[in-house]
Each structure stands twice: as C-alpha cells, then as structure tokens.
Amino acid sequence: MSILSPSTTIGVFDSGFGGLTVLGTLLERLPWTQFVFLGDSARLPYGSKSRRTIARYAVESAQFLVNKQGAEFLVIACNTASALALDAIQAAVPVPVVGVIEPGAAAAHDASRTGDVLVIATAATVESHAYAAACRALGLRAYEKACPLLVPLVEEGWTNHPVTEQVIRIYLDELLVEAAALGLHPDTLVLGCTHYPLLRPLFERAVPAGMRIVDSSKATAEAVARLFSQPESEMPLPAEPLRCFATDSVDKFQRLGSRFLNRPVGHVELVDLGG
Amino acid sequence: MSILSPSTTIGVFDSGFGGLTVLGTLLERLPWTQFVFLGDSARLPYGSKSRRTIARYAVESAQFLVNKQGAEFLVIACNTASALALDAIQAAVPVPVVGVIEPGAAAAHDASRTGDVLVIATAATVESHAYAAACRALGLRAYEKACPLLVPLVEEGWTNHPVTEQVIRIYLDELLVEAAALGLHPDTLVLGCTHYPLLRPLFERAVPAGMRIVDSSKATAEAVARLFSQPESEMPLPAEPLRCFATDSVDKFQRLGSRFLNRPVGHVELVDLGG
Numbered sequence A, B: 001m002s003i004l005s006p007s008t009t010i011g012v013f014d015s016g017f018g019g020l021t022v023l024g025t026l027l028e029r030l031p032w033t034q035f036v037f038l039g040d041s042a043r044l045p046y047g048s049k050s051r052r053t054i055a056r057y058a059v060e061s062a063q064f065l066v067n068k069q070g071a072e073f074l075v076i077a078c079n080t081a082s083a084l085a086l087d088a089i090q091a092a093v094p095v096p097v098v099g100v101i102e103p104g105a106a107a108a109h110d111a112s113r114t115g116d117v118l119v120i121a122t123a124a125t126v127e128s129h130a131y132a133a134a135c136r137a138l139g140l141r142a143y144e145k146a147c148p149l150l151v152p153l154v155e156e157g158w159t160n161h162p163v164t165e166q167v168i169r170i171y172l173d174e175l176l177v178e179a180a181a182l183g184l185h186p187d188t189l190v191l192g193c194t195h196y197p198l199l200r201p202l203f204e205r206a207v208p209a210g211m212r213i214v215d216s217s218k219a220t221a222e223a224v225a226r227l228f229s230q231p232e233s234e235m236p237l238p239a240e241p242l243r244c245f246a247t248d249s250v251d252k253f254q255r256l257g258s259r260f261l262n263r264p265v266g267h268v269e270l271v272d273l274g275g
Helices: A020-029 A051-068 A079-092 A101-111 A123-128 A130-137 A150-155 A162-181 A196-206 A216-227 A250-261 B020-029 B051-068 B079-092 B101-111 B123-128 B130-137 B150-155 B162-181 B196-206 B216-227 B250-261
Strands: A009-014 A034-039 A073-076 A116-121 A141-146 A188-191 A212-215 A242-246 A268-270 B009-014 B034-039 B073-076 B116-121 B141-146 B188-191 B212-215 B242-246 B268-270
Touching (some): A020 A216, A051 A073, A051 A079, A073 A079, A079 A101, A079 A116, A101 A116, A101 A130, A101 A212, A116 A162, A130 A141, A141 A162, A150 A162, A150 A196, A162 A196, A162 B162, A188 A196, A188 A216, A196 A212, A242 A250, A250 A268, B009 B020, B051 B073, B051 B079, B101 B116, B101 B130, B101 B188, B101 B216, B116 B123, B116 B162, B123 B141, B141 B162, B212 B216, B242 B250
Parallel strands (some): A009 A034, A034 A242, A242 A268, B009 B073, B034 B242, B116 B141
C-alpha cells in the first residue's frame, strides 16, 4: 500500500537528537524526499516530564513543522512524545501523523514466539503504558521498565564503555526478575527510546541467549517508507534533502547529531518556539 | 554585617530540585523568615543548554518570585543559572540577588593552602568559566570539569551505588591527570552543582588523602544567613515558613524534593511560566 507520492515533504520531530536515528533510515530509504527535522533541544528531555507539559511542547513543535515549514506528513521520532501526545498532535495539525509506538509494537509482534515482550524506555513513556496498550491490541503481553540513565550515558558518548555495560546488565537483571515474577516468558526486548539503538551492541551482549532485540526507530522508519510510492520514472534527487532546526545550541546539535544520524548534520537553524 | 531584617521574604530559585539543598540550610539558619521556592522543572535541566536559553528561563523564574510572590531578596540556588544568568537576573528584578558561584569560590579560598582548586559542575557551568573567574579574582587557580552523569545518577536515587562510585572515580582521575598536566597542585574540590552534596560521602572516599571538599550550596546558605540580623526580641515563627512552586509535575517534586530538603516538602503549587 503506497498512499503518498515521493515528492511529499516529511517533517520529523524529536525532543532532541535521538530522532535522527529514525531520520537516518528514512533518508536512505526515501532519497527523493524532502525532509524537515526539528529538535526541541531547549526543552529536552521530555522523558522525565508530565503529560500536560510534553503535549504542549510537542504540539508547538508539530505546528512549526507543518504551518511554518510545509511538512505534509509528520513522523514523531520520539517515544515519549508518541506515547503521551500523539492524539494531541493529530488533533492540532491537518496532516497524517505517525508515532514510534505502534510500529515498535508491530515489530515485537513479528519477532516474538512466546507472545511476551519486554519494553525499556524513559520514565514518562513507561508511566503512560502506551507500549503495553499497543502490544495488548496485538495479543502480546508486555512488561515495561524505565531506564533513565541510558540517555545521559549515550549523550556522554559512553556508548561502548564498561560502566554503560554494567548499567545495562543491572537494568536487564531487574527487568527479567520482575517479568518472571509476573509469570511472563519474554523472548523479545523492545528498545523504546530513539537513543537506545546506539547501545545495541551492548544489549546484544547482555540479553539472554535467543532473546530478540526490536528497535522501534528502525521499525518506524521501515513502516513509513512502505507508505510511500516509488517514483514512476527517473526523478531528480532534491538539492537539499534535509533542513534541520533546533530550539537550542546549534553547535551541540551538529556535534551530537552526526553521531545519531551517522553522517554530518550540515547546517542547523535556530528557532524560537517561545518556550 | 547584617543588612536585612528577619521578616524579609526570601525567594529561592532552581531549575529543579537541587536548590533545595541550599534551602534546607537556610530554613535551619533563618527560622523567622518566610521562604518562597520555585523549581522550573518543566524546563530542566539547564546544565546542557545555551546561555541565551538559560537566561530567558531564569529571568522569567526570578520575575515570578519577585513580582508575583513578593520575594524581597533572591537566592539563585542553581550553579548553571548563577554562572550564566546572574547579570541578566539582577538587571530584571529590583531586589538583591545572590548566586552560588562567589560564595563557593570564597569557601574554596578559605579551604585551599596551595591556591589551586578543582571545580566539578554541569557542562554549561564549566563552559561559562564563571568559577574560574571568581576564583581568579581571589588569587586562586581553578581547573574545571563537566560531570554530566552525576545529576542523572542522583535523580535515579543511586547516591550510594557502586556504579556511581565508579563514575566519580573516573571523573576524578581524569580531573587530577588534566590538572597535573597544567602544573597545578590542587588540594580542594568544589562541588559546583546543587545535586552533588548528596554524593558527598562517595566523594570523601574517592578524593586523594588531604584533599578538602567545598560545597557551594552550603557556602551560599551560610553567606546569605550572615546577611540577616537576628530578631531583637522574641519573634513568632511564621505559620507557613515555606511556599513551593514548580513548573512541572508536583508529584515528582514532592517525591524527589524531600530527598534534597531532608524533610517533607509539603504542598507544592503548579505554576505556568508559559514555556
């Protein structure tokens, strides 16, 4: 099913830089497409804040991408904003809006044989139980846990550091004990935060043998790419495939962002959302 | 020198909860005084943001305490806001404003014999070099280092955890090697963030023998307390010595706040600064 033309402008939004892991895959898969990315870095992280505050920030950001930058399709490349504000964003802008939760849950459904899955995410995402609900709708049982130290460890650049490996093992041990106490037999771990793909090699070493790892960033980018038709004839690639905006320090965005995007971010424009 | 009467209303401001470590000492030392505390928790942490953004947030917060809550004296109980926005706050409100940097530097001056000190703080505080400047004005040489993992570790409640001890040792080792390479002989470590006093026992175990630890939170509270006169006659204690406001989740404020204040926070009112 391809419902969108290759020339549609796609807006991608995150509270910070993590969403660039989603954007990286989209850029590879949809080279004809024009992308606009906004990182609301002045107000990050969303993961420790309340639903009301997160919804207000996310709606302002979505309106900027649609009303000011002409986005015709919106990807909420932030688990926290997807979990707590997808309805509010969909009500606030007149374009299709896709979050990362449903594609993540669908990928977990494809991966799991026991039907029991583990989800790790920020505190706000976990408290919303958005993953548990999306998994339940697909017949899965999900056990969710907040891992608030992982985002700071990634941002410190400790993506291959013994301390990070130790923290991951502590969180995973707690997760497995707690899930077992509930009678679950999990065989799949969902990385429910766009920062976590940078820790994937450490997770692969730490999970029990046979456990599959699902990356909701990659799952979302793949799901979005499938919505777009291939160009019918040869199509010129856009001269400037990506415009980036941030609400705080452009320098930091360029420095950290290239790590998530896996290529240089290029020019980033500072934008004031009045927050 | 006591310049202020015991009935002065003191406003205390932080980006989050850390400033409650300053407030705790003030409440003990000035029991006749009325306090108003604001935690700008919807926009925390300030420590990873730019000067422009921090100044805007801090000025709005200061104006709320003075114009809306009647504060006649302001304590900026946040190292990042003190380092980057003290001038902007002083220009924006018509009351005396004290930050934590100068009192911290003065306490380091009292503690150090070699005249060389180490300062640990958030990235924004370090990049501002506010501590280095305040130390230099007192004839000290200071070497500063950002320790961005310590705030998340405190907020995760890992204040007495082997991982935190390991992270502290890694940061301290780097700090000592870097300072030695510059020819410094540091004998004093300044805790330049209001979260760090909760890690003081770990720092005491980790520093080289003979190194003194200076807590800028405590130094600031002591300096402010000295500005206030004792009441001349018996004075009734205020019925409600502390009113607390937060810009985000009141529940989280009460839960985390009591850990920093070392007593229950009591009622917290949600306030919208429009950010």
